[in-house]
Every structure is written in C-alpha cells, then in structure tokens.
Amino acid sequence: MIRWFSAHRGKVLLIAAIITVILLAQTTGLTEHLTFENLKSNRDQLQGFVQANYLAAVTTFIIVFIVMAALSIPGAAVLTLAAGFVFGTVPATIYVNIGATGGATLA
Numbered sequence: 001m002i003r004w005f006s007a008h009r010g011k012v013l014l015i016a017a018i019i020t021v022i023l024l025a026q027t028t029g030l031t032e033h034l035t036f037e038n039l040k041s042n043r044d045q046l047q048g049f050v051q052a053n054y055l056a057a058v059t060t061f062i063i064v065f066i067v068m069a070a071l072s073i074p075g076a077a078v079l080t081l082a083a084g085f086v087f088g089t090v091p092a093t094i095y096v097n098i099g100a101t102g103g104a105t106l107a
Helices: 002-007 009-027 036-041 043-052 054-070 076-087 089-106
Strands: none
Touching (some): 036 043, 036 076, 054 089
16 A cells, blocks of 8 residues: 555645645635626726736736636636636637636646
8 A cells, every 4th residue: 555655646646636626615615706796896906906916917817717627616707707807808818718728738
C-alpha cells in the first residue's frame, strides 16, 4: 500500500485537491452567490475594481472560469454575462473563450 501511494502520490494529491475545491464550492455556498441579482447589486464595485486593476481582474476572471469549467461548478452563465458587463463585449468574448478552453482542456 505504501509503495503504491508513493508511486501515485501526485495523482492522489491532485484528486484530493479537486475534491476539496468542489466540496468547498458546495459547502461555502459559492454557487449561491453567483446570481444575476448579486451581479446587479454589486455593479458599481465590480466596474470600479476592473477600472483600477484591469490586468488583475482579467487574470482572476480567466483563472476562476478555468477552475469552474474544469470542475463543472455551476455559474458559468453568470460569469459569462458578468464578463460582458465589466469588460465589454469583444474583450469578454476573448476572456471567456480562453477560460472555457482552458477548463475544457483540464476536464
């Protein structure tokens, strides 16, 4: 058993990390916060953050989208609309496609 674990340690840790992220998303209510109502009520804060930290916002958005797509966590539709809202139509299309492609590749 110990030999098997040593030989497959990387795979076991990756599976454990994926399960942990999925459980955290479900138990913390992350998916419940990704709603159109929350997007609407936090509109000014989102736009202000994006204007002040554009590169960080884009990078964070793409990483979050990749993780959500790779782990099949609900909320991609809200994230897609949020991207269009805060980044604009053309940039959001690019960022969503990067995130979706990355997530699908990892899945």
